[in-house]
Amino acid sequence: MPSVEDDRKAVAGRQVRACAARAAKGAAALASAPDADVDAALRGMARRLAGARSALLAANDRDLEAAVAAGLSPGSQDRLRLTNDRLESMAAQLRSLADIPHELRDRVIEERPDGLTLLERRRPVGVVGANFEARPNVTLDIASQFLKSRNAGVLRTGSAALRSSRMLMSEVIGPALCAAGLDPDVIQLVPDADRAAAYALVSEPGLIPLVILRGSGESTRDLGRTAARHGVRTLAHADGGGVLYVGPAADEEAVHRLITDSLDRLGVCNRLNLLLIDQSWYDRFLPGILRVLEHADVTASLPPHPHARGYEWSLDPARSATVTIDAANGPLHAARIANEETSQLAAAVATRDPAVATQFIDAYAGTGVFWNSTTRLLDGFELLGLPETGINIDRGPGPRGPVTFRDLYLRQFLVVPTGANTGGVGEGGIPVHPEAGRGAPGL
Incomplete structure (x- = not known):
């Protein structure tokens, strides 16, 4: 039965x-x-x-x-x-x-x-x-x-x-x-x-x-x-889970602002989840960062961690107000951590040095990467001015x-005599010629 x-x-x-x-x-x-x-x-x-x-x-x-x-x-x-x-x-x-x-x-x-x-x-x-x-x-x-x-x-x-x-x-x-x-x-x-x-x-x-x-x-x-x-x-x-790498030559005040902006909502996928501080700046920046997190009622998980480094806190209702902090040995190491130990949703780099930013951006393979801006921008309306169905x-x-x-469409190839009216561009259709519809985005 x-x-x-x-x-x-x-x-x-x-x-x-x-x-x-x-x-x-x-x-x-x-x-x-x-x-x-x-x-x-x-x-x-x-x-x-x-x-x-x-x-x-x-x-x-x-x-x-x-x-x-x-x-x-x-x-x-x-x-x-x-x-x-x-x-x-x-x-x-x-x-x-x-x-x-x-x-x-x-x-x-x-x-x-x-x-x-x-x-x-x-x-x-x-x-x-x-x-x-x-x-x-x-x-x-x-x-x-x-x-x-x-x-x-x-x-x-x-x-x-x-x-x-x-x-x-x-x-x-x-x-x-x-x-x-x-x-x-x-x-x-x-x-x-x-x-x-x-x-x-x-x-x-x-x-x-x-x-x-x-x-x-x-x-x-x-x-x-x-x-x-x-x-x-x-x-x-x-x-999800956003990453922020604080690189050499970062502006401390700007870093604090990025952290605050990245934690305005704790239950969303693109919030700050993992904060990586360059090893050479770790001792200098950590005290101020801890004060910012304390002011936001967010707990810092410091090394050694009893959890995976990329653990997504928004999935843990009892501890969602948490951010993991760790050191990174340069932008390539930070990008490797973000690539291999997180979902690759989004990562940001905070620095005034274009060479540092370029190394991190070129090495990070995730969906969105941001320089001196928050991963909270990885959102349909924020990025594209459009609501989204989700983030793939x-x-x-x-x-x-x-x-x-x-x-949300299927691509179809169509071959017609040159000059034919396909009825396909706009509502009334126009004769096909080399500039008809040129530049429309594809898949």
């Missing part, structure tokens, strides 16, 4: 498949929808955030009450919390996204001497899945990026944010899509808080060929392994770093 576990998995699988089927029905129409309609839906979401403020905050209060009762860490509670300021920030990001020009559908690669023209065409994936941590704003971030990229979506969030996310779907996202003449079913939220739904999401390659995986730690990595076994491609963000830290070809709507 089927076990209780089998029954849970079966229910979750049915729910995910039903969501994918509803999303798929509107995917083709969304792919061909006028740019103006897509942007109208985004602006409508921004307006409806204000109109639904009371309902959203009330639902979020219930989520927070349940989170406190369940013992959710202060950092996780902070990520879960909605405030008036955060709602306004979410609305501002939607308006900014609506104002950004849509990507060209076709890019000319070559006008050939045989009378043919080679183009690269962008095509939506179709239905994209997303599994993400209990942060209500991410529900809107990902939905908006899917919409702008013309992809339907199936979203699954942590149980702690389910009330808030449901309210965003019913009061903001769905109504805005309807008002803009788009099918509200193209964005689906899995109603099941059971973790089995996350595994179902990465197990349906025929329905959901690509899944965004956000979160931290082993649970997200395990979802990625499950997806690989089922032939589902993922853009995964399982690990894969070490293979494909979108890396903050993933936005510009990355």
Whole structure:
């Protein structure tokens, strides 16, 4: 007889498949929808955030009450919390996204001497899945990026944010899509808080060929392994932790400011996690750095460490207010530590010496590297002016770093007679010639 576990998995699988089927029905129409309609839906979401403020905050209060009762860490509670300021920030990001020009559908690669023209065409994936941590704003971030990229979506969030996310779907996202003449079913939220739904999401390659995986730690990595076994491609963000290398010729006041700026939020992936001080400056800089950390109510883990040097503190709710400190023997050694002992999410170098900065930057292979600036800048909106679906830290070809709507497409090669109207550039289509769509970014 089927076990209780089998029954849970079966229910979750049915729910995910039903969501994918509803999303798929509107995917083709969304792919061909006028740019103006897509942007109208985004602006409508921004307006409806204000109109639904009371309902959203009330639902979020219930989520927070349940989170406190369940013992959710202060950092996780902070990520879960909605405030008036955060709602306004979410609305501002939607308006900014609506104002950004849509990507060209076709890019000319070559006008050939045989009378043919080679183009690269962008095509939506179709239905994209997303599994993400209990942060209500991410529900809107990902939905908006899917919409702008013309992809339907199936979203699954942590149980702690389910009330808030449901309210965003019913009061903001769905109504805005309807008002803009788009099918509200193209964005689906899995109603099941059971973790089995996350595994179902990465197990349906025929329905959901690509899944965004956000979160931290082993649970997200395990979802990625499950997806690989089922032939589902993922853009995964399982690990984080920013590194700061204080090199020779660093400005002490600037270092203190960087540390403070890097610890404004402790529950995010790009916060300062590992602080490396050049051996030649260690004794000089350490006392002031310890005072800065103490002022920020952050504990310094000093050598010898009873943990891995790259241990990610944001994943440890009981000790999230911690930064690991160690010495490095020059910029190449610091870069090697960051490459080999951390997730390679982001690293920064603090120095006034261009030679030191260049050595560190050239040796560090991670997703983002910063000179005299904070790793907190590794964020879609901070770097690119766009909300992100997540930060992909894969070490293979494909979108890396903050993933936005510009990355969520399939590349297709198209060969047509030179001068033919492909209907592909812009909404009306133009005859193909060597400059048509030239310069549009590719994969």
